[in-house]
Amino acid sequence: MNQEAIKTAIRELITDIAEDMDLDQAKITDDALFIDDMGLDSMALLEVLATMEKKFGISIPESEFPNITSITKCAVTVEKYLAEKGA
Amino acid sequence: MQRKRVVITGLGLITPIGCGIDTFWKAAVRGENGIRPLRNFDASEHRTKTGGEVLDFNADDYLSKSEQARMGRSSQFALAATKMALEDARIDLSQHDHSRIGISMGTTMGEPQILEQAIKIKYAANEAEKIPSTLPRQYPCASIPANIARYFSISGPHIMIPTACAAGNYAIGYAFDMIQLGKIDAAIAGGSDPFSGIAFTGFNRLLATTPDVARPFDKNRSGMAVSEGAGILFVEELDAAQKRNAPIYAEIRGYGLGCDAFKMTIPDPSGSGGIVALKRGLEHAEVSPESIDYICAHGTGTVENDKTETLIVKEVMGGRAKSISMSSIKSMIGHTMGAASAVEAAACALMLKHQIALPTINYNEPDPECDIDCIPNTARPMKLGTIISNAYAFAGNTSSLVLSALKG
Amino acid sequence: MKRKRIVITGIGTISPLGNDLNEVTASLVTPPRQTTVQTFPFHSFDKPVSCFKPASYDPVAILGKKGLRTKDDATKLLLSAAELGFKTLMEECPEERRPGLCIGTAFGSVQSIGDFLSDSIVNGVNTVNPQAFANTVINAPAGNANIRYLARNLSSTISTGFNSGLDAIIYAFDLLQRGYLEQIIAGGLEEISYYALLGCMRSGILSPTGAVRPFADDGDGIVMGEGCALFLMEPVETAQKRGALIHAEIAGCANGFDPATGRGKTSDGSAFRTVVSAACAQAEIDPGSIEFVASGASGNPAGDRLEAAGIAAAVGSGTPVVAYKSYTGECYGASGAISVLCALADMKKNRISGIPAAPYSSIGPVRPVFGGMDATIRHVLVSSFSCDGNCSAIILKKVNE
Structure with a gap:
């Protein structure tokens, strides 16, 4: 799965939330910060x-939790663990 | 008209640091930790492996096998604790009009183990017909007070108030109301919750559980510990208690309720609902912040709760906040859910009796955001006149119960 | 301390009978039809199961889309009933004086609780959505309503099985007597869920035929319904001061428990009689001045027998008795509140809405009313004596406007 597909999936969820x-919703961009820029709360991040x-x-x-700050960062994290899983 | 005075004359306790009043009290004064690697619950898949289990509860001590088969663990806890409380109160129910005794109970989950059992049977057998026909009736949380009423043949006002982790205070408060309104002479009031896979999984998924032990108010606190137990109070009118020379632990002075109306799972960081409840508790009890000697904190050990609770106490108590002793017994027994505030009310009754405040254990490093005197690690003999017990809950429910040592 | 007179000054409802008092009044003449359910998120039944659901009800149309994504059916029912009945009141009332909430429900959302468990069994404990956990506490629907209306004064949930709705009103009545707050919105709520249906099937109380026959000597069980009915309760002085329309007075109320039930013992009806006597004493009326009884009979013969014997013991066997569950099915925690709603509707019309069926042979000793009849109504006893042992009674009194 490529990064763009991952981003699309995350973007859909963020849009729903x-x-x-x-x-x-105009504030939803790949690099906007979930909490500071978009106004999501901690429950939304857990979701x-x-x-x-x-x-x-x-x-x-759980140690990755602080890194889940934007759509791009999310996608990077997902890729990392997909790679680990595949390895 | 003079208001009726309501006193606590009997206690029943089922907790991870022991069942029974003396066992619990001695362990609590010692500062025993009841949060251990889980034995009865399989936590191998969960991120957290610890919690509070009641290991010394033997249902045979309280109920026959056929009685046990008719009810879930929550009801068994509640019944056992009720037996203790009635015995402790030295009350002979046969001398009383059973329609003048109320039952007011609280819980978070009710009998979750019954539903867990039923759903597991359905998946394992792939057919619902394997679920025993006697099981469904044991599930509704209303079965907890019903089992108490049936066992002791009590026909008075009867209620279950499942307001999650503040339920015990709600139930005790309503029992107090019913006595003051003249509806009843006495009540069995409290809360009960068994270890719940739903709660354990849920709090794990919220990243709210501690990986090891609960450290309320500590800078490095790492979350709450899911636990189980029951607390029951026998409460009655002062005159009646004195007439029969009953042992009196404490007087219920009043209580206050409120609601954050903020989020389902996190407290309002401004403490809105907690402030409302605490102010009302003091107002209804007609006591001033200056007269409060001790606060039994909700103190779950999560970052958010303990910070918010400190803020609430500072807001209402003003300059006195830092000098008030305020500990969390959840450091020892974990979060017993709907039983928590009932167990805490019972612990408060014992603290008033013994004039010893229980400690917050596992406390190492002060947190500037929780700058209260949490009675670190060691129980403290002190003058306890009027004290408060706070309880907050999922969905934003808040409550503060005010108790006093009996004066004159 | 002088007892306060508590009146009902507002109604919010979503029920099989309709979504306001007028619709409910009309449905008592033209009863609603049953529907069926079969498939749920993690489970399904082999064949459709009869039930009663609100006929025209679209939560998104009532509530808007915002905030509903993770809410379950129970919460949506409650929010919708509250929105239709009390949105304006809530918005116009300053926050510090906003009414408290007290909701009776037997299960909260057992659909959410069971699905959370099923999800963790099927997909593993580490994949369940943390947002779904918030729906598993029994007080979740009430809490969600407090959040929606920024109602900080009270959030209580009462759970006493079939009696939850009546007991929530009784609890609210007592808190108003204490003077803790000025107004409480109280009532009952229940959703239809896979787990409750399955439970009823396994314990043998669900009707296999789908026929609701309260008090029938050949009754074969209950048909499940869902809905929500809420009432704004306040002292009469407060209501008069603000010029509110008064639907009725809650002149007296009481609850208790019959410990003989559920143990194979025979009830002598004394616990129920004590409860009704207490409610009548509070209302300062003789049981003989009750024009009709709105019973909790549901078609489950075990429960109906208890209640029939209890009513006969409490008010005599000559008083007309109705069973509104013949219109809505067994709505569990909502049923008591829906009975109060129907009784209000009948009281206004000076009518008694009996069982909408051709008369059938009943279990006695009470005589249920079949079809409708006109009568001058001043006092109604709304009661429930459940097969679990819970006894509740509320006396509604007409208030001359």
Whole structure:
């Protein structure tokens, strides 16, 4: 799976969450920060983490949590653990 | 008209540091840790492997086999604790009008192990017909007070208030209300929750569980510990208690409820609901912040709760906040969910009786955001006149219960 | 301390009978039809199961899309009923005086609880969505409503099985007596769930034929329904001061428990009689002045027998008895509140809406009403004596406007 496909999946989830929280969807870009730029909360981030694990069949350790800050960073993290899984 | 005074005359306790009043109290004064690697629950797949299990509970000590077969672990806990409380109160129920005794219980999950059992049977056998026909009726949380009522033939006002982790305070508060309203003379009030796979999995998924032990108010606190237990109080009108020369632990002065109305799973960082509850508790009890000697904290050991609770106490107590002793017994027994505030109320009753405040164990490094006197690691003999017990919950429920040593 | 007179001044509902008092009044003349359910997220039944659901109900149309993504059916039912009944009231009331909430429900969302478990069994404990965990506490629906309306004054949940809705009203009545707050929105809520249906099937109380026949001597069980009914409760002085429309007074209420139930013992009905007597004493009326009883009979013969005997013991066997569950099915925690709603509708119309079926042979000793009849209504006893042993009674009194 390439990074663009991963990003698309994450973007779809973020859009759903943003719509549900009534956030400005124009602020959703690949490099915008989830909390500071988009206004997501910590529960939403936990859901992003959980959804990535489920969707991509990977296990992301808790220590990565601080790195889950944007769509791009998410995709990088997913790729890393997909590679580990494949190895 | 003079308000009726309501006192606590009996206690029942089921906790991970022991069942029974004396066992619990001695362990708590010693500062025993009840959070251990899980033995009865299979946590091999979970990120956290520890929790609080009640290991010395033997249902045979309290109930016949056929009685046990009719109810879940939560009801068994509640019944055992009720037996203890009635015995402790030296009450002979046969001398009382059973329609004038109330039952007011709280819980978070009710009987989750029954549902867990049923769903596992369905998946294992791939057919629902294998679920025993007697199982479904044991699931509703209403079965907990119902089992108590049936066992002791109590027909008075009867309620279950499942307001999650603050449920014990809600239940005790309502028992107090019913006595003051003249609906009942006495009540069995408290909370019960068995170890729940749903709660354990859920708190794990929220990254809210500690990997080892609970360290409330410590700078390096790492989360809460999912646990189980029950706490029951026998409460009655002061006059009646004195007339029968009952042992009196404490007087219930009043309580306050509120709600964060913020998020389902995290407290409002401004402490809105907790402030409402604490202010109302003091107001209803007609006591001033200056007269409070001790606070039994909700103190779960999560970063958010302990920081917010400190803020709440500072907001309401003002300059006195730093000098008030405020400990979390969840450092020892973990978070017993719907039983938590009932166990804490029972612990408060014991603290008032013995004039000893229980410690917050596992405390090493002060956190500037939790700058209260948490009675670190060692129990403290001190003058305890009027004290408070806080309890907060999922969905934003907040509560503060005010208790006093009995005066004159 | 003088007892406060508590009145009902607002209604919010989503039910098989409709979504406001007018629709409910009409449905008591033209009863709603049953529907069926079969498939749920993790499980399904071999064949469709009869049930009653709200007929025209679209939560998104009522609530908008925002905030609903992770909410379950129970929460949506409650939010929708609250939105239709009390949105304006909530918005216009200053935050510090906003009504508290007290919701009766037997299961909260057992669909969410069971699905959370099923998901963790099927897909592993490390893949379940943490957002779904928030729905597993029994007080989740109430908490969600407090959040939606920034209602910080009270969030209580009451769970006493079939009696939850009545007991939530009784609890709210008591808190208003204490003067803790000025107004409480109280009532009952229940969703139809796979797990509750399965539980009823396994314990043999679900009707295999899908026929609701309260008090029938050949009743074969319950048909499940879902819905929510909420009432704004406040002291009469407060209501009059703000010029509110008063639907009725809750003149008296009480609850208790019959310990003889569930143990193969025979109930003598005394616990239920004590409860009804307490409610009548509070209402300062003789049981003989009750024009009709809105019972909790559901078609489950074990429960119906208890309640029939209890009613006969409490108010005599001559008083007309109705069973609104013949219109809605067994809505569990919502059913008591829906009964109060139907009783309000009948009281306004001076009518008694009996069982909408051709008369059948009943278990006695009470005589259920079949079809509708006109009568001057001043006092209604809304009761429930469940097969679990819970006894609850509320006396509704007409208030002259």
